[in-house]
Amino acid sequence: MSKSKANRPLPESLGLPCVGVETHAHLDYKRLDPQELPLVLARARKAGVDLIGNVFLGVEAYAANAPLMRDHPEIFFLLGVHPNDAAESDVARVSDMAALFAADPNLKALGEIGLDYYWKDTPPELQKRLFREQLALAREIGVPVAIHSRDAAEDTLAVLDDSGMEGERVLWHCFGAGPELAAELLRRGYTISIPGPVTYSRNEELRRAVAGIDLSRMVLESDAPFLTPEPYRGRPNEPAYTVFTAQEVARIKGLDTEQVWRATGDNARRFYGLPQAGE
Numbered sequence: 001m002s003k004s005k006a007n008r009p010l011p012e013s014l015g016l017p018c019v020g021v022e023t024h025a026h027l028d029y030k031r032l033d034p035q036e037l038p039l040v041l042a043r044a045r046k047a048g049v050d051l052i053g054n055v056f057l058g059v060e061a062y063a064a065n066a067p068l069m070r071d072h073p074e075i076f077f078l079l080g081v082h083p084n085d086a087a088e089s090d091v092a093r094v095s096d097m098a099a100l101f102a103a104d105p106n107l108k109a110l111g112e113i114g115l116d117y118y119w120k121d122t123p124p125e126l127q128k129r130l131f132r133e134q135l136a137l138a139r140e141i142g143v144p145v146a147i148h149s150r151d152a153a154e155d156t157l158a159v160l161d162d163s164g165m166e167g168e169r170v171l172w173h174c175f176g177a178g179p180e181l182a183a184e185l186l187r188r189g190y191t192i193s194i195p196g197p198v199t200y201s202r203n204e205e206l207r208r209a210v211a212g213i214d215l216s217r218m219v220l221e222s223d224a225p226f227l228t229p230e231p232y233r234g235r236p237n238e239p240a241y242t243v244f245t246a247q248e249v250a251r252i253k254g255l256d257t258e259q260v261w262r263a264t265g266d267n268a269r270r271f272y273g274l275p276q277a278g279e
Helices: 039-046 059-068 084-090 092-105 122-140 155-164 178-186 202-210 241-253 257-271
Strands: 020-026 048-056 075-080 107-116 144-149 170-172 193-195 218-220
Touching: 020 218, 020 241, 020 257, 039 048, 039 241, 048 059, 048 107, 048 241, 048 257, 059 075, 059 092, 059 122, 075 092, 075 144, 075 170, 092 107, 092 122, 092 218, 107 122, 107 155, 122 144, 144 155, 178 193, 178 202, 202 241, 218 241, 218 257, 241 257
Parallel strands: 020 048, 048 075, 075 107, 107 144, 144 170, 170 193, 193 218
Antiparallel strands: none
16 A cells, blocks of 8 residues: 555544534445444544435335434435436336325435436436426425436526526535536525535636635535545545545635534535534
8 A cells, every 4th residue: 555545534533523414425325234334324423424415316225225224313315316217217206206205204305316418328308307307396395406417517407497496495416517507506596515526636627616606505425435535536435535525625715624514514404404413
């Protein structure tokens, strides 16, 4: 192991208080290991992560894995059908989600939903139809939405606008663009979620965007097990590493890391209707 890798700081070395909110993780990606989950959560809490949003990609994932997470009150749930699964979805599946939200108060948002033109397997019109159906459901049941948009920002914004989402509780998950798109999202009243790649040396456009986003409109995420921040890039991501994203945001904005950590945690609590720190 190289010296630089061996000397990577531990997440808890930042000394952050346990008030942070990690808004977007896939703790059940591929297969949830009931023995590993408590270890991941313990590392997150040691680093200062108080709450974690787990994103279930579809009704089947929720049914299989939500029961395994119910004994962990630090986890709140998001549920949605990903755009890459649009060809396998139907109106009945969206209706099934309505019933689940009605029955489970730990389901806090509909997501991740949106458009993905990076992968070419799912026709855009199918994705748009499913996206509109899920936005309509979110408005009907009164929950916020977490947006997935990859290589599809213009069409994603068009669907959101056509669906009357300006001023609604919309979170742009895994923001990776520059100041221009950030300005469009902020103009609509949306919240922007900053992931680990803000720490990557070549992501200057993202850092320029972060510099211009008011701290009150920003949250943090891991997107675990993907998009691991420096200095752990190359390893599977996990919620504890979100502290390094906060550290980079603080550096960009000339703020103290704890200030960013507390503010983004408070923003997430307000957005998702979560208990305030210490409650």
